Amino acid sequence: MSTHSHTDRNHITGNKTYVIVWAALMVMTAVTVYVSYINFGILNIVIALVVASIKASIVALYFMHLKFEDSITWVFALFPLSLLALLIGMTITDTFTRTIVP
Amino acid sequence: MANHTIAQNVYVPFLEKKGIWSWILTTDHKRIGIMYLISISFFFLVAGVFALMLRYELLTPASDFVQPHTYNVLFTLHGSIMVFFFIVPGLAASFGNFLIPLMIGAPDVAFPKLNLGSYWIYLLGTLIVLIALAKPADTGWTFYTPYSATTDTDVVLITLGVFVLGFSSILTGLNFIVTIHKMRAPGMTWHRLPLFIWASYATSILQLLATPVVGITLLLLITERTLGVGFFDPAKGGDPVLFQNFFWFYSHPAVYIMIIPAMGVISEIIPVFARKPIFGYKAIAYSSLGIAFISFLVWAHHMFTSGISDIAATIFSFLTFLVAIPTAIKVFNWTATLYKGSIHLHSAMLYALAFVFLFTIGGLTGLFLGALAADIHLHDTYFVVAHMHYVMIGGTVMGFFGALHFWYPKWFGRMFNETVAKIAWLFIFIGFNVTFFPQFFLGVQGMPRRYATYPAEFESLMSLSTYGSWILGAGIFIMTVNLIAGLINGEKAPQNPYGSLSLEWQVPSPPPLENFEEIPHVTDWSYGYGKKK
Amino acid sequence: MGDASVEHSHGHHMDPAVEYSSSKLGMWLFLGTEILLFGGLFAAYAIFRAKYPEMFFEQHVELNKKMGAVNTCILIFSSLTMAMGVSAIQRGKQKATAILILITILCGLGFGVVKYFEYSAKFHHHIYPDTSIFFSLYFLMTGLHMLHVFVGLAILSVLFVLTLKGKFNAKYSTPVEVGGLYWHLVDLIWIYLFPLLYLIG
Numbered sequence: 001m002s003t004h005s006h007t008d009r010n011h012i013t014g015n016k017t018y019v020i021v022w023a024a025l026m027v028m029t030a031v032t033v034y035v036s037y038i039n040f041g042i043l044n045i046v047i048a049l050v051v052a053s054i055k056a057s058i059v060a061l062y063f064m065h066l067k068f069e070d071s072i073t074w075v076f077a078l079f080p081l082s083l084l085a086l087l088i089g090m091t092i093t094d095t096f097t098r099t100i101v102p
Numbered sequence: 103m104a105n106h107t108i109a110q111n112v113y114v115p116f117l118e119k120k121g122i123w124s125w126i127l128t129t130d131h132k133r134i135g136i137m138y139l140i141s142i143s144f145f146f147l148v149a150g151v152f153a154l155m156l157r158y159e160l161l162t163p164a165s166d167f168v169q170p171h172t173y174n175v176l177f178t179l180h181g182s183i184m185v186f187f188f189i190v191p192g193l194a195a196s197f198g199n200f201l202i203p204l205m206i207g208a209p210d211v212a213f214p215k216l217n218l219g220s221y222w223i224y225l226l227g228t229l230i231v232l233i234a235l236a237k238p239a240d241t242g243w244t245f246y247t248p249y250s251a252t253t254d255t256d257v258v259l260i261t262l263g264v265f266v267l268g269f270s271s272i273l274t275g276l277n278f279i280v281t282i283h284k285m286r287a288p289g290m291t292w293h294r295l296p297l298f299i300w301a302s303y304a305t306s307i308l309q310l311l312a313t314p315v316v317g318i319t320l321l322l323l324i325t326e327r328t329l330g331v332g333f334f335d336p337a338k339g340g341d342p343v344l345f346q347n348f349f350w351f352y353s354h355p356a357v358y359i360m361i362i363p364a365m366g367v368i369s370e371i372i373p374v375f376a377r378k379p380i381f382g383y384k385a386i387a388y389s390s391l392g393i394a395f396i397s398f399l400v401w402a403h404h405m406f407t408s409g410i411s412d413i414a415a416t417i418f419s420f421l422t423f424l425v426a427i428p429t430a431i432k433v434f435n436w437t438a439t440l441y442k443g444s445i446h447l448h449s450a451m452l453y454a455l456a457f458v459f460l461f462t463i464g465g466l467t468g469l470f471l472g473a474l475a476a477d478i479h480l481h482d483t484y485f486v487v488a489h490m491h492y493v494m495i496g497g498t499v500m501g502f503f504g505a506l507h508f509w510y511p512k513w514f515g516r517m518f519n520e521t522v523a524k525i526a527w528l529f530i531f532i533g534f535n536v537t538f539f540p541q542f543f544l545g546v547q548g549m550p551r552r553y554a555t556y557p558a559e560f561e562s563l564m565s566l567s568t569y570g571s572w573i574l575g576a577g578i579f580i581m582t583v584n585l586i587a588g589l590i591n592g593e594k595a596p597q598n599p600y601g602s603l604s605l606e607w608q609v610p611s612p613p614p615l616e617n618f619e620e621i622p623h624v625t626d627w628s629y630g631y632g633k634k635k
Numbered sequence: 636m637g638d639a640s641v642e643h644s645h646g647h648h649m650d651p652a653v654e655y656s657s658s659k660l661g662m663w664l665f666l667g668t669e670i671l672l673f674g675g676l677f678a679a680y681a682i683f684r685a686k687y688p689e690m691f692f693e694q695h696v697e698l699n700k701k702m703g704a705v706n707t708c709i710l711i712f713s714s715l716t717m718a719m720g721v722s723a724i725q726r727g728k729q730k731a732t733a734i735l736i737l738i739t740i741l742c743g744l745g746f747g748v749v750k751y752f753e754y755s756a757k758f759h760h761h762i763y764p765d766t767s768i769f770f771s772l773y774f775l776m777t778g779l780h781m782l783h784v785f786v787g788l789a790i791l792s793v794l795f796v797l798t799l800k801g802k803f804n805a806k807y808s809t810p811v812e813v814g815g816l817y818w819h820l821v822d823l824i825w826i827y828l829f830p831l832l833y834l835i836g
Binding site for chain 2: 649653656657660661664665667668669671672673674675676678679682683686687690763764765767768771774775779
């Protein structure tokens with residue numbers, strides 16, 4: 001908690017944290033690009049998406065200060081993602097369980 | 103709750119300021135609500151006239167009044183205007199705007215300028231669609247591919263207009279969610295909120311999170327027509343059913359965008375005129391959120407005959423039945439509230455009772471359609487038309503009329519003629535049932551929707567339905583004239599004509615500019631009728 | 636909230652703390668809708684990727700991985716400068732804020748320039764949005780993203796001018812923070828687009 005602030009603003013992130021986050025993002029970018037030159041089969045997709053998700057998470061947590069937000073913000077940040085999963089999941093379920101060739 | 107009548111000497115009603123600019127640039131949620139109210143009512147009447155024309159064509163089996171193509175255009179216009187101009191923004195934008203700040207004890211919404219922007223974006227969207235009418239589309243309001251990607255009518259412009267309307271809907275939803283979270287008066291805890299607020303909150307979440315999906319869907323349709331993208335085109339490796347998946351991911355929740363606010367209205371009207379505390383407050387409140395949530399899980403029940411997989415169809419059929427649970431919870435609680443109440447049949451209450459009755463028919467026939475096997479037979483027949491109109495008119499429009507009659511004195515500071523209002527209600531109730539009840543039978547007998555002609559054996563039911571539409575039209579006409587007459591020469595409305603306990607009735611009619619002299623401190627819920635809780 | 640009512644009785648001004656948290660919540664809600672707007676494209680990607688794995692594999696090599704990687708670095712760096720800009724204004728450093736926003740804008744423009752070269756190279760090879768499902772996805776996803784970059788740049792330009800005019804300070808930094816959130820979203824989406832299109836196609 002900062003001392004001089006009268007509002008409910010609770011946190012000012014230091015530039016040091018930001019630079020560390022940035023360096024981590026750069027390293028992960030390098031890793032995905034490197035991995036893409038090697039053929040792991042299906043694992044390539046998994047690796048790429050996991051790394052992208054980690055990157056996205058730390059951007060949200062630190063750059064976007066989600067880490068310091070209240071629970072309502074968390075709910076509204078995460079709920080759309082579950083709807084996205086639903087949209088993709090059920091559309092795929094439909095598309096790949098059809099017995100009649102469209 | 104405090105009484106504010108002492109402050110009469112400084113009371114400036116929000117309608118005081120005159121002149122066109124005081125409307126165009128207003129950030130007052132009550133005025134923006136009025137602008138929405140006028141716009142949606144106008145489009146409701148226009149689309150209603152289209153409906154009368156459609157019914158007139160169906161009076162006889164032959165297509166003697168309009169050509170089949172004109173008929174297709176007319177039902178596209180009727181559906182698109184009713185859905186996108188009237189019923190989706192409808193109650194949520196008009197009464198939502200007027201009531202939310204008043205009911206939670208706030209001077210305005212969280213973002214008043216954005217609120218005004220939403221209105222003008224809405225109007226821009228309607229304008230684009232109206233321009234598109236120069237070459238009207240004939241796709242129906244659902245814009246299904248592949249037809250919508252190939253017809254030579256102007257689909258691009260009309261979908262662009264709908265996209266813009268969606269943007270307005272998103273911003274309104276966003277505004278209301280933040281308002282309800284951040285602007286409640288001290289003491290206005292979540293469990294003291296009027297049920298209309300819970301309903302608006304659930305609606306806003308749907309507006310916020312379902313609309314962008316239809317936005318991208320319509321954009322894809324536009325690129326399909328302009329850039330030759332082939333996501334929905336089998337010839338290019340695409341899948342036309344994908345369009346339907348995307349479209350209904352929004353448009354099913356949109357059905358609840360249309361109905362949930364009306365449910366909120368009913369929850370406000372019934373306890374006041376039954377003079378009893380609302381029964382099962384929490385059950386009603388959370389069932390609104392429950393409906394909103396489940397509505398995301400059922401979209402493909404519109405597509406059982408579109409060629410989706412059996413597995414998906416079975417899952418969606420099962421999930422569809424879940425919607426019945428929160429909906430039935432509401433109906434049971436309203437009925438329980440009426441039980442042993444001292445019921446006063448004010449016109450608003452008549453509409454509320456009509457809602458409960460008709461919506462129950464609409465809801466139960468929905469279960470027939472949700473059942474996979476029955477739907478294969480009933481899909482795209484008049485049974486669907488009847489079901490949908492029982493929910494949309496019997497539900498939403500009854501809620502809308504109920505809200506109009508209930509909050510009319512508060513909003514405009516005038517009273518309407520109650521006797522005439524009751525007569526209009528009778529016409530509407532009878533006319534509605536005569537119009538749409540026969541359509542259930544037509545549907546079961548296999549009459550498909552969206553045809554300008556039909557076999558002679560259906561003539562008696564079809565013409566009965568058309569006669570009903572005339573009674574319904576007459577009722578709406580009487581109601582409209584009565585309400586407009588009340589604005590001109592109705593007597594002045596008292597602050598709280600029904601002895602209601604919620605906050606909006608504790609300020610003068612019409613409310614002052616910033617709603618409250620002093621932000622109230624709320625100490626109780628607003629349903630403590632009859633006995634003190 | 637205790638004595639907020641006293642303030643409300645004269646005038647339209649919201650309690651600054653309420654306004655601050657409202658604005659931020661509002662922007663987060665909006666970002667949710669943006670994710671679902673892109674969601675339709677992501678869903679289409681998932682379906683067609685599963686349906687036509689060979690097409691995606693054969694055609695994604697046509698994309699310029701290096702340019703994509705460079706653009707990824709540019710956007711991540713711009714996110715860093717934006718975040719630092721927010722911290723700077725929260726500490727009341729107006730000049731630093733202006734400089735950081737300016738760097739962010741320049742990065743955004745750089746991103747656009749790289750993208751311009753990529754698009755023209757594609758057009759040069761007669762690759763258009765209607766070439767195949769894969770390239771439809773490529774053009775629509777990056778195109779819609781580019782649109783968001785432009786909107787972001789417009790917002791940042793306004794913030795830059797207002798910062799120079801001294802409109803923001805340690806006590807009032809809401810627009811910078813909210814605008815920053817939007818810019819980060821642009822970065823977030825690109826974080827997914829880059830591997831999906833350029834790397835694992």
